[in-house]
Amino acid sequence: MIVAYYSNTGESRRIAEYLGKKLGWETVDILKTHIREYDRMILVFPVYCQGIPKRVEKFLGSVKIQNLIPIATYGKMSYGDVLRQMQDKFPHKIVSAAYVPTKHTYSDEERFSEFEKLGEIIENIYGDEEIKIPRSKKSFWADMLSEERSRMGVKIIRTDRCTSCGVCTENCPENAVINGITGKNCIRCLRCVENCPGKALEYRLIYPMKKYLSKVRCSDIVIYTASGIVYKKI
Ligand SMILES: Cc1cc2nc3c(=O)[nH]c(=O)nc-3n(C[C@H](O)[C@H](O)[C@H](O)COP(=O)(O)O)c2cc1C
Numbered sequence: 001m002i003v004a005y006y007s008n009t010g011e012s013r014r015i016a017e018y019l020g021k022k023l024g025w026e027t028v029d030i031l032k033t034h035i036r037e038y039d040r041m042i043l044v045f046p047v048y049c050q051g052i053p054k055r056v057e058k059f060l061g062s063v064k065i066q067n068l069i070p071i072a073t074y075g076k077m078s079y080g081d082v083l084r085q086m087q088d089k090f091p092h093k094i095v096s097a098a099y100v101p102t103k104h105t106y107s108d109e110e111r112f113s114e115f116e117k118l119g120e121i122i123e124n125i126y127g128d129e130e131i132k133i134p135r136s137k138k139s140f141w142a143d144m145l146s147e148e149r150s151r152m153g154v155k156i157i158r159t160d161r162c163t164s165c166g167v168c169t170e171n172c173p174e175n176a177v178i179n180g181i182t183g184k185n186c187i188r189c190l191r192c193v194e195n196c197p198g199k200a201l202e203y204r205l206i207y208p209m210k211k212y213l214s215k216v217r218c219s220d221i222v223i224y225t226a227s228g229i230v231y232k233k234i
Pocket residue numbers: 006007008009010011012013045046047048049050051073074075076077078079102103104105106150187188189190
């Protein structure tokens with residue numbers, strides 16, 4: 001039994017670590033594990049453009065998981081139809097699942113701290129019955145040039161504090177940054193900004209993106225269980 005996570009700015013990782021500690025399960029980063037078969041896994045990952053991050057898809061396509069509990073963190077905009085998409089695309093048996101609203105990567109709000117509200121997720125992780133995740137609403141625009149929208153809406157700035165230490169280059173999940181200079185594969189996950197030891201990288205939001213993010217659109221914790229759906233407000 002394991003808690004795995006994919007996390008670029010720490011929200012999903014913090015939730016994974018909380019659950020791991022609470023349950024006494026090992027917690028691993030999917031980018032660092034080489035094990036290919038799991039009996040029961042909680043997988044915490046962010047929603048990206050109302051979709052599943054490419055790295056998470058790659059991971060799910062390369063492992064065998066007997067009982068899967070996916071937990072998608074989202075930045076209070078929209079979680080689209082991510083969990084159902086995951087169920088349709090991969091063969092792993094989903095026994096419960098959840099959406100958890102967190103700090104948005106591109107906002108300065110407080111980090112997620114309402115860990116006690118995750119109790120109902122914990123209560124539902126030992127099931128063996130496959131649940132059917134119902135379709136949820138996904139915006140018409142979600143799949144259209146989604147990565148381009150992030151690229152155009154968020155600018156990463158290399159300040160003169162950069163010493164070309166290479167930490168961003170080593171950590172980038174997309175191999176898209178060299179000493180603070182981002183290339184065309186950059187998905188604007190801000191892992192480089194978050195991990196820069198000298199705080200030498202900054203980001204700026206371009207107007208339409210700033211306006212889009214100015215209003216919280218949804219802040220429900222949604223938990224799918226064998227006996228139904230539970231909604232909780234944050
Ligand atoms: C490229 C990108 C796309 C995102 N798309 C969405 C989205 O469609 N809806 C949403 O509510 N939050 C969205 N977010 C916010 C993240 O899902 C949220 O902040 C998440 O908790 C970040 O997880 P992490 O800190 O573990 O990387 C997006 C963030 C990034 C970087």
